[in-house]
Amino acid sequence: MLTLKQWRRARDITQASMADMLGIHVATYQNWEKEPEKISVSMADKIVSILGIEPNEIIFKSDPAEAEVTA
Numbered sequence: 447m448l449t450l451k452q453w454r455r456a457r458d459i460t461q462a463s464m465a466d467m468l469g470i471h472v473a474t475y476q477n478w479e480k481e482p483e484k485i486s487v488s489m490a491d492k493i494v495s496i497l498g499i500e501p502n503e504i505i506f507k508s509d510p511a512e513a514e515v516t517a
Contacts, residue, residue: 447502447503447504447505448503448504448505449479449482449504449505450478450479450482450485450493450504450505450506451479453497453499453503453504454479454497457497457498459496459497461475461476461479464493464496467492467496468489468492468493468496470489480508481508482505482506482507482508483506483507483508485506490506
């Protein structure tokens with residue numbers, strides 16, 4: 447699993463372009479990359495659609511270690 451920032455970079459999308467595609471201000475998007483847990487479910491759905499990934503392929507946590515699943 448990758449973070450929002452990692453997926454965006456992997457798709458060669460700028461923060462400004464991503465914000466435009468989501469219909470939000472670039473500063474809002476930049477804050478989401480720092481604090482992804484603040485993203486609403488509906489916006490998270492749009493993000494995964496834009497990135498062309500499944501929701502379980504992205505980490506919506508500030509600290510990726512918090513998202514690890516332990517058995």
